[in-house]
Amino acid sequence: MRALILLVAGTLLFAGNTAHAQEKQSFPLESIALDSRSELHPVLAGGISASPFLRTSYSASSGPAYTTRDLFGAWGDYNVVFINGRKIAVTLRTRKNSPNSSMGLYEEIGIYDISNPNDIHGRRFPLYSRDGSDPFLLNDDNPDGWRYVLDFVDSIEQSGEYDTVVGLRGAEPDRPGNTPEYGFGNTEITLHNLYRQRAQKIRDLADIVWINGEKFYQSAESAEKHSLLFWSADVLENIDAYQGNKAHDLRPELMAFLESPTSSDFRIFLGDVRGQKYDLRWNGAINQWDIVPSYD
Numbered sequence: 654m655r656a657l658i659l660l661v662a663g664t665l666l667f668a669g670n671t672a673h674a675q676e677k678q679s680f681p682l683e684s685i686a687l688d689s690r691s692e693l694h695p696v697l698a699g700g701i702s703a704s705p706f707l708r709t710s711y712s713a714s715s716g717p718a719y720t721t722r723d724l725f726g727a728w729g730d731y732n733v734v735f736i737n738g739r740k741i742a743v744t745l746r747t748r749k750n751s752p753n754s755s756m757g758l759y760e761e762i763g764i765y766d767i768s769n770p771n772d773i774h775g776r777r778f779p780l781y782s783r784d785g786s787d788p789f790l791l792n793d794d795n796p797d798g799w800r801y802v803l804d805f806v807d808s809i810e811q812s813g814e815y816d817t818v819v820g821l822r823g824a825e826p827d828r829p830g831n832t833p834e835y836g837f838g839n840t841e842i843t844l845h846n847l848y849r850q851r852a853q854k855i856r857d858l859a860d861i862v863w864i865n866g867e868k869f870y871q872s873a874e875s876a877e878k879h880s881l882l883f884w885s886a887d888v889l890e891n892i893d894a895y896q897g898n899k900a901h902d903l904r905p906e907l908m909a910f911l912e913s914p915t916s917s918d919f920r921i922f923l924g925d926v927r928g929q930k931y932d933l934r935w936n937g938a939i940n941q942w943d944i945v946p947s948y949d
Contacts, residue, residue, distance in 0.1 A: 721770040723858065724875045731850045732842060733767070734833035737799045737823045740768045741791075741833075745847050746777055746874060747882060749908050758908055762819060764803060766791045773875075780844070781805045781817070788824035800824035808843065814897035817844040848900040849892060856889040864944055865926040869907070881933070883907040883923075909933050922947065 725742040726733045732743045742765045750757030764785075765775030774792040778785050785803025792798050804820040819842045823831035860871040868886035873879065882905035888895075895903050907924035917937030923944065924931060930947035 721767060721773070723854070724873065725765050725767045725773065727767070729836045731837045732847060733837075734821060734835055734842070735830075736801070736821065736833050737828065737830040739766050739799060741765065741801075741821065742767045742775075743819055743821055743842050743847070745851050747880070747905055747908055749910065758904060758906075760904065762803070764791065764801065764821060778803060808841075810845070810897065816846075816897075818842065819844060819847065845897065845900040848903045849895070852884075852889055852892050852895075852903040855884060856892065861886070862944070864907075864931060865929050867926055872905070879911045881909050881911065907931075920947075 721727065722730070725744060728735065728740050730742075734741050734743065742763075744763040744765065745760045746763040748759055748761055750759070761777040761779055762782075762785075763775055763777045765773055767773055776789060776791060782805070785801075788800040788802055790796065790798055790800055800823070802822055802824045804818075806818040806820055808816050808818050810816050821842075822833060825831065855870055855872045858870070858872065862869050862871050862883065864883070869883040870886060870889050872882045872884065874882060884905045888903060888906075892903065907926070909921045909923045911933075912919075912921060914935035914937065917935065919935040919937075920932040922930070923933055931944055932947045933942045934945045935941075936943050
């Protein structure tokens, strides 16, 4: 289980205990990096060394880490392509309609330039959106940078079910390297496979927590905010049952956007587990997040 978010030499670090089967789980979290810009502006995984929440004495040896590959992917992974000399990750990202609601988790497509792990920029688009059909930048601070085009194209799987190809390419036809190169041997990225690939990666990380007697796998996402997500073990331990359109059900059950705590009892609503509402509560005495029952 990983829970401390820091940036050391380009790696987002999480540290936590591995206590089993209690309702209360603890997450040391002494650094929270937030990007105040809108979600369609550059998303930074680096550049947070000036954060007042960053513990300067932290060393990479003090806890396990979510690496750039864990959070975005790497060359050779199914979701990473090479366009115009840049490594681009095509990812699923989770959104929450309301921070104080258990309902309304949904996915978006995130496009991130991961060529430099210390300076990751990206944009997110609704699934099936045509917003990406107009050329867009991944880094608004570099108006002369590469522009890309995103298309969603229907296809048919061998099973006969419809899938959707997520097509990404360079926008300038007169510049070399416009056509994506795939490092995994595939020639296209599809939504069904993105859902399955994401679920398999999280299952393989095996960061397990227990909430109200129920087993969950914990993961993290880095976007305009950092977030913790919790996946039902019943889902992740039965991925093969989610074929075809059922792949879209491979999604987290609980999610919390992490914020900088403003008090010693600062809370972030997490969700409902077996009829009980739970929060992430900041424990200022020992600088960590605890999973605790909500007040109501």
